[in-house]
Amino acid sequence: MSALAGQVALVTGAGRGIGRAVARALAAEGATVVLAARTRSELAAAAEEIRGAGAQAFAVPTDVTQDRAVGALVDEAVGRFERLDVLVNAAGTASFGTFAESKADDWDGMLAVNLRATMVTCRAVLPVMLRQGRGTIVNVASIAATRPIPGAAVYAATKAGVLTFSRVLAEEVRPAVRVGVVVPGAVDTPLWDTVPGGPDRARMLRPADVARAVVLMAALPSGAALEEVRLLPAGGIL
Ligand SMILES: NC(=O)c1ccc[n+]([C@@H]2O[C@H](COP(=O)([O-])OP(=O)(O)OC[C@H]3O[C@@H](n4cnc5c(N)ncnc54)[C@H](OP(=O)(O)O)[C@@H]3O)[C@@H](O)[C@H]2O)c1
Known part of the structure; x- marks a missing residue:
């Protein structure tokens, strides 16, 4: 039987990139997936592909x-499917450049999506998972959280926040809920489309590589928790 048969998974950032690949991979393991992001056309295409x-x-x-939208999202998922087994927080945004030339609006955008929304979404699902006595949360951080990459100061700070937040939350809610964090190196997604002079995309990880790690975290037997996965391109950090 598929590893996630009968389970319900909610994936944010599921319209493209890593979130979309994660949603596809969880569905391939038998999960019913609820996909969230802002761009309706991308979200519809991702859902259609999975249904296909x-x-x-x-x-x-x-x-x-x-x-409130996050609350409504969780209510809708639970109202429709009566349970929620997996949450993957893959919604994210990045703005790179030297800190001296950075804009506070860009800081706010990254803090709001990468860090605060991860917290808000975790808090929204926890009552459901704790009531069920089971659940797995996987947050997507970045290797930038652990290694100083010039030009990524604020992005890195948001991801370091995600990493530490995930570690503390794991302590608070174990053993009923498993909280894991995936720490990927560069992944070839549309996130890089607007980054001039970025790393060689051919040498990056593929979104499906990250999705495999997430599926492993979600599909392990309930007695085991894979809490941190540092996943790098085989050639090393780019
Ligand atoms: N690509 C990499 O090299 C890499 C490496 C390590 C970690 N990561 C992290 O992985 C995650 C996914 O990145 P990606 O590379 O897949 O980026 P991506 O291709 O740009 O996809 C980002 C997704 O997040 C969604 N999103 C952004 N803002 C949102 C909001 N306010 N509300 C709901 N959804 C929102 C986007 O949809 P809408 O814009 O339509 O809302 C999109 O579906 C991010 O947290 C990123 O920091 C990426």
């Missing part, structure tokens, strides 16, 4: 920086 492969997918356009 024979799994259940349900798109809920959501801006995760809006607390």
Whole structure:
């Protein structure tokens, strides 16, 4: 039987990139997936692709920086499927450049999506998972959280926040809820489309590589918790 048969997974950032690959991979393991992001067309295409492969997918356009929208998203998922087994926080945004030339608006955008919305979404699902006595949360950090990359000061700070937040939350809610964090190196996604002079995309990880790690974290037997996965391109950090 598929590893996640009968389970319900909510994936933010599921319209493209890593989130989309994660949603596809969880569905391939038998999960019913609820997909969230802002861009309706991308979300619809992602859900359609999953349904085309024979799994259940349900798109809920959501801006995760809006607390009430996140609450409505979780209510909708639980109302429809009566449970929530897996949450993957893959919604994220990045703005690179030297800190001296950075703009506070860009800081606010990254803090709001990468860090605050991860917290808000975790808090929204926890009552459900704790009531069930089971659940797995996987937050997506970045290697930038652990290694100083010039030009990524604020992005790195948000991801260091995600990493530490995830570690503390894991202590608070174990053993009923497993909290894990994936720490990827560069992944070839649309996030890099607007980054001039970025690393060689051919040498990056693929979104499906990150998705495999997330599926492993979600599909382990309930007695085991894979809490941190540092996943790098085989050639090393780019
Ligand atoms: N690509 C990399 O090299 C890399 C490496 C390590 C970690 N990461 C992290 O992995 C995560 C996914 O990145 P990615 O590379 O897949 O980026 P991406 O291709 O740009 O996808 C980002 C996703 O997040 C969604 N999103 C952004 N703001 C949102 C909001 N306010 N509300 C709801 N959804 C929102 C986007 O949809 P909408 O814009 O339509 O809302 C999109 O679906 C991010 O947290 C990123 O920091 C990426």
